[in-house]
Amino acid sequence: MATLKTQPTDQLVEDYLGSIKDELRAKDCRSIHQIMQEVSGAPGTMWGANIVGYGSYHYKYESGREGDWMLVGFSNRKRYISLYIMSGFDAFDSLLGQLGKHKTGKSCLYINKLKDIEESVLREMIASSIEKIKQRYK
Template sequence: MAELKTRKNDASVEDFLNGVENEKKRNDSLEIVKMMQEVTGEEPVMWGDSIVGFGSYTYKYASGRTGDWMMVGFSPRKQNLTLYIMPGFDQYDELLGKLGKYTTGKSCLYIKKLEDVDQDVLRELVKQSVEYMRETSL
């Protein structure tokens, strides 16, 4: 079976974020790091070459294969700021209704810029998702 390419590594989060060309996206990314670090109590760590993650958990497939992944994370992509909310969004309808402008994928929350969303609601979404992951993945 293929090895997962996106793994925790020792690359510098600071260097990665300082390399974000768009100043607004870079500043938003620094705010997201601060918020996620406060919520999780974890230090930011690079996962692969473009994701900043916080905490980790071990998942297990039905086949028995296991792997490690971040509890929560984000990446300043070209089109959006992508936040990785690992439980997905089914249980967060009420919070999402108050969040602001965003789109979602399976576990990805896409926002153009932080000012498009209510940051208190975003913080609560991250907090609840991390609590859920800590409760269900141990």
């Protein structure tokens, strides 16, 4: 079994959040940290040097590949804040329409500022994604 490069670390989430230079971005990341802790019921853990993850699950694919990954997380990136919604977005068409200004990748939701999106919709997406992942990987 190949080991994933990104693993939980002992780095403190507070140190990571404190290293964010842009004041507005740092405030947004602290708010996202609070939201993800509340919705997931799990404390934040650093995954690698730049991702804050909440909770974890063990996955095993039909190919035999398996590993552990965060249920939900985020990272401050150069251009965006990346939110990791691990279930993907296939079931979120109506919620994405209500969310506000964003872009998506396979399991990434990209936002510029927290004020650009509806927090209640984000909370609903996080909760739904966590439930889907827990059901998928019982």
